[in-house]
Amino acid sequence: MNETKNVSTPEPFSLAARSKSFGYAIAGIVFMLKTQHNAWLHLIATMIVAGMAFYFKVSAADWRWLVVAMVAVWVAETINTAVEYVCDVVSPGYAIAVKHAKDIAAGGVLIAAVGAVLIGALTFWPYF
Numbered sequence: 001m002n003e004t005k006n007v008s009t010p011e012p013f014s015l016a017a018r019s020k021s022f023g024y025a026i027a028g029i030v031f032m033l034k035t036q037h038n039a040w041l042h043l044i045a046t047m048i049v050a051g052m053a054f055y056f057k058v059s060a061a062d063w064r065w066l067v068v069a070m071v072a073v074w075v076a077e078t079i080n081t082a083v084e085y086v087c088d089v090v091s092p093g094y095a096i097a098v099k100h101a102k103d104i105a106a107g108g109v110l111i112a113a114v115g116a117v118l119i120g121a122l123t124f125w126p127y128f
């Protein structure tokens, strides 16, 4: 990786570079799954929800809601994890701004998770 990137001159499009970026994104997800305990909980929740959806044979329309809910939680968790890593580099010691940044990012995960629980309850309700 370059130490500094020249952002004023756009690089020409390259499929090799795009596939490398894709690889970095996959590596980020794998790293998060290996290191973040909250991600393990999201993985368990995802498997339970998917299992229930198959068991109850939910409709395609209902699957859409479940997918949206699960994706929202995963996206919030990835952003939260990235914020934590950047904060730890920017300010390794205690800083009140870092506390606010980390707590707000964690709040985003909580909002997504509560929303997912509500969507899950509303979606599965008719199948019970």
Ligand SMILES: Nc1ncnc2c1ncn2[C@@H]1O[C@H](COP(=O)(O)OP(=O)(O)OP(=O)(O)O)[C@@H](O)[C@H]1O
Residues within 6 Å of the ligand: 038, 091, 092, 093, 094, 095, 096, 098, 099, 100, 102, 103, 106
């Ligand atoms: N460098 C820092 N400066 C100020 N506050 C911090 C710093 N690092 C963490 N905190 C705050 O300390 C509290 C606990 O942080 P911690 O990262 O342990 O939270 P956590 O969500 O329990 O962690 P994890 O989910 O990674 O196990 C949070 O309120 C967080 O914002």
